[in-house]
Amino acid sequence: MSKNTLEVAIVTGAGVGIGLAIAHELAKSGVKVVLNDLAPTLTAEAVSKINSAFPQSCIGLAGDASDPEFIQRMVDTAVEHFGALTIAIPNAGITIYGEFLSFSPDDFKKVTQLNLGGSFFLAQAASKQMIRQGTGGAILFMSSVTGHQAHKNLAAYGMTKAGLELLAKTLVVELSQYGITVNAVAPGATVTERTSMQEDFVGIWSNITPLGKPAYPEDIAHAVAFLVSANARHITGQSLVIDGGWTSTSPSPYS
Numbered sequence: 001m002s003k004n005t006l007e008v009a010i011v012t013g014a015g016v017g018i019g020l021a022i023a024h025e026l027a028k029s030g031v032k033v034v035l036n037d038l039a040p041t042l043t044a045e046a047v048s049k050i051n052s053a054f055p056q057s058c059i060g061l062a063g064d065a066s067d068p069e070f071i072q073r074m075v076d077t078a079v080e081h082f083g084a085l086t087i088a089i090p091n092a093g094i095t096i097y098g099e100f101l102s103f104s105p106d107d108f109k110k111v112t113q114l115n116l117g118g119s120f121f122l123a124q125a126a127s128k129q130m131i132r133q134g135t136g137g138a139i140l141f142m143s144s145v146t147g148h149q150a151h152k153n154l155a156a157y158g159m160t161k162a163g164l165e166l167l168a169k170t171l172v173v174e175l176s177q178y179g180i181t182v183n184a185v186a187p188g189a190t191v192t193e194r195t196s197m198q199e200d201f202v203g204i205w206s207n208i209t210p211l212g213k214p215a216y217p218e219d220i221a222h223a224v225a226f227l228v229s230a231n232a233r234h235i236t237g238q239s240l241v242i243d244g245g246w247t248s249t250s251p252s253p254y255s
């Protein structure tokens with residue numbers, strides 16, 4: 001994309017947390033956003049927050065970001081409402097903790113269907129649209145430090161995040177010819193509505209993170225906004241770890 005192209009993004013799982021911060025940061029930089037969450041109320045509240053700061057920058061579409069038919073609807077909505085789609089951020093992901101030996105097929109299906117399937121099929125539908133437009137574009141996968149290193153009770157989740165990192169590299173081979181970049185970010189412990197419910201999350205991660213605190217959603221959103229921007233057009237196939245230095249030593253607070 002050139003600096004003159006209207007940028008239009010889809011961000012999934014963006015009712016709260018990291019996704020909401022990404023949608024907010026993109027809207028702040030002039031990008032139009034289709035904001036998705038599974039929960040209709042969260043979707044509507046998030047859209048209203050963003051539009052009150054940046055009028056008419058965002059529309060909401062509640063639904064299941066792992067469903068290929070719904071994914072196509074998000075792409076069509078971006079095009080119908082804003083005229084194009086240039087950025088796809090399959091941020092929605094679920095974490096299900098459990099020991100490997102007793103992890104159930106049902107939980108495995110839930111984690112892989114959203115984390116891998118939702119990302120794969122949004123990347124696919126978005127790429128087809130970007131190719132039709134001839135504009136190029138940017139795809140950004142939401143990985144995790146658990147996709148880089150082993151974590152107890154996160155075998156299935158970590159596997160999906162590692163899978164996204166390889167998907168980013170693989171898509172470089174298929175999508176670079178169309179001017180589409182594909183990158184990932186790998187956050188460490190990040191303070192969101194969900195993680196804040198864990199006892200002393202900030203205290204525990206502050207103690208073992210070299211920079212002295214966990215990440216906040218804005219830390220992730222700033223990096224994402226750069227990686228999908230016109231300033232990052234020669235960066236592709238990369239994964240950026242955003243963890244305050246934690247993976248330099250990786251002490252676990254839980255074992």
Ligand SMILES: NC(=O)c1ccc[n+]([C@@H]2O[C@H](COP(=O)([O-])OP(=O)(O)OC[C@H]3O[C@@H](n4cnc5c(N)ncnc54)[C@H](O)[C@@H]3O)[C@@H](O)[C@H]2O)c1
Nearest residue numbers: 013015017018037038064065091092093144187189190194
């Ligand atoms: N929070 C962290 O510490 C952390 C660290 C590394 C990576 N991540 C990744 O970042 C992403 C966002 O994490 P978060 O903690 O901000 O998210 P979260 O768990 O707070 O969920 C954000 C939103 O996703 C929505 N959602 C759940 N299933 C959905 C579906 N099928 N379709 C659409 N929306 C759905 C939820 O309703 C929720 O509002 C995830 O992919 C997660 O794996 C988070």
